[in-house]
Amino acid sequence: MANNPFSVRNRRMRKITKKHQSDLMTRVRTGAIEGAVLIVFIIPGIWVTFFPVILFAFVTFMMTIEHVKAVNLRMPGIKIVPTAIFTVVAGLAALLGILKDSFVRGLPMELVKTVDATFAFRSLGVYALVLIVCLPLLGLPRLWKHGSEELPLVIAVTWIIFSCSLPLASTIALLYGFPIGWRYFVLAVLTTIISDTASYFVGKAFGKHKMIPMLSPNKTWEGTLGGVLATIILYMIYVPLLIGRPLGFSTVGSLAFAVVTAFLMSAVSTFGDLSSSAVKRWCNIKDFGTLLPGHGGISDRFDSLKTAVPTMLAVATLARLMV
Numbered sequence: 001m002a003n004n005p006f007s008v009r010n011r012r013m014r015k016i017t018k019k020h021q022s023d024l025m026t027r028v029r030t031g032a033i034e035g036a037v038l039i040v041f042i043i044p045g046i047w048v049t050f051f052p053v054i055l056f057a058f059v060t061f062m063m064t065i066e067h068v069k070a071v072n073l074r075m076p077g078i079k080i081v082p083t084a085i086f087t088v089v090a091g092l093a094a095l096l097g098i099l100k101d102s103f104v105r106g107l108p109m110e111l112v113k114t115v116d117a118t119f120a121f122r123s124l125g126v127y128a129l130v131l132i133v134c135l136p137l138l139g140l141p142r143l144w145k146h147g148s149e150e151l152p153l154v155i156a157v158t159w160i161i162f163s164c165s166l167p168l169a170s171t172i173a174l175l176y177g178f179p180i181g182w183r184y185f186v187l188a189v190l191t192t193i194i195s196d197t198a199s200y201f202v203g204k205a206f207g208k209h210k211m212i213p214m215l216s217p218n219k220t221w222e223g224t225l226g227g228v229l230a231t232i233i234l235y236m237i238y239v240p241l242l243i244g245r246p247l248g249f250s251t252v253g254s255l256a257f258a259v260v261t262a263f264l265m266s267a268v269s270t271f272g273d274l275s276s277s278a279v280k281r282w283c284n285i286k287d288f289g290t291l292l293p294g295h296g297g298i299s300d301r302f303d304s305l306k307t308a309v310p311t312m313l314a315v316a317t318l319a320r321l322m323v
Contacts, residue, residue, distance in 0.1 A: 026293050031197075034292070034301065038189065045182050049106040049175045052185060053092075053168075059305075060168045061088050062298040066288035067160045073283050075153050078160075086138070087161045091168030093130040097122035098176040112179040112246045117320035120177025120313060127169035131162065163306055170310040178316050183242045187235075188312035191265045192304035194234050195227040196273070202226025216277040228266045235262035247323050257322075261315050265308060272307035276300070 041055035064084040072078055099107070099119060107115055138161075139154035174181040174188075203223025211219045235258035244254025276299060280288065289297020 030292050042186060042189065045175065045185070048104055049182070050103065052175060052182075053095075053172060056168050056171045057088050057092060059298055059302055060091055060164055061085075062289075062291070063302065063306075064088070064160060064164045066297045066299045067164060067279070070279060070283040070285055070288055071156050071160065073285065075156055077150075077153055078157055083157060083160065086134070087165045088168070090127065090130050090134070090161060091165035091172070094123035094127040094169040094172040095176075097124070097126040098172070102176055106176050106181060107179040109179050109246075113248060113323060115179055115320075117178075117317050120173040120181075120317065123173040123177060124169060124313075127165070127172075131165075135161065167306050167309045170313045174309070174313050174316060177313075178320065180243060180246050181316065184312050184316045185309070187238055187243070188265070188305065188308045190234060190238070191231055191312075192269050192302070192308050195231045195266050195269045196304060198230035199223040199227035199270075212274060215274055215281055219274070219277075224270055227270070228263065231266040231269075232259055232262040235259065235265075243319065247319060249322075257319065264315070265311060268307040268311045269304040272304040275307075276303035 038055070042052050045052040061084050064087040065080055068078045068080045068083050072080075095103075099122075107119070135158055139158065142150045142154055171185060174185045178184060199219070200223065203218065203220045203226070206222045206226075207218075207220030209221045210217070211221050211224060236255060239258035239261065240249075240251060240254035243249075244251075244257065249257065276288075280286065287296030288299035291297050292301050
């Protein structure tokens with residue numbers, strides 16, 4: 001007796017539903033582990049500023065490895081581990097610009113209204129100097145030996161090192177350049193988590209209009225809007241209490257600053273996600289790695305931070321100038 005087509009269809013739908021539920025549970029379990037790791041390394045940063053730097057040095061190392069492996073699929077020849085080591089060292093070079101005796105605790109909280117905002121740029125200045133001096137030295141020997149045909153590879157290496165090391169250098173500048181830098185840093189991390197999570201679930205539930213299907217097939221305008229709204233709610237609670245009050249902003253001023261910053265940060269987080277998607281599409285891969293089940297690699301989970309942390313550094317500087 002032939003199978004009932006409706007029965008076959010129902011079985012297929014049940015299998016699809018079970019798979020989606022299984023994938024969701026995998027994402028949730030991995031997310032819970034990620035959250036625990038973030039708490040272990042970020043919360044102690046209140047007392048020992050270097051703890052979050054350790055975590056982000058590891059994230060930088062892994063992101064660089066994943067990006068190099070991906071690009072090597074299209075343009076073989078980039079050395080994986082040496083490139084990752086140099087990227088971490090370049091980012092950590094920002095520590096050479098911190099103030100004396102600030103390594104353990106950062107800047108004292110009592111200086112919140114008097115500290116010069118340019119302190120953060122001491123760290124970025126050292127980081128930029130390292131890149132300006134060293135990046136040409138990495139690329140010129142290859143061009144000297146193999147000629148201009150190696151230029152695309154040199155540009156790719158330069159892009160990987162810069163894009164993966166800038167968030168680490170910006171993290172150091174935030175944590176050591178502002179008395180409430182830890183609060184800014186936590187807000188940047190929360191932004192990516194809240195925005196990405198809200199975008200995912202709202203997109204799953206209500207997403208109909210694809211945003212940029214050629215780069216990210218699953219990203220929708222509805223999901224992106226959900227991420228923006230969730231970020232605004234987060235900022236309207238977080239900013240007046242933990243940033244506006246220490247800086248002396250009025251309630252109205254804090255809320256206005258929160259809304260504008262939330263729009264900006266959600267936008268740059270989305271841009272960071274899309275830029276990584278563009279790289280993956282160019283390399284013909286779905287994910288950068290498999291280290292995080294349900295999410296992919298480290299780069300797939302933390303790609304938004306590549307743009308969020310440097311932007312938060314700019315926001316912190318602007319807020320300091322407004323005081």
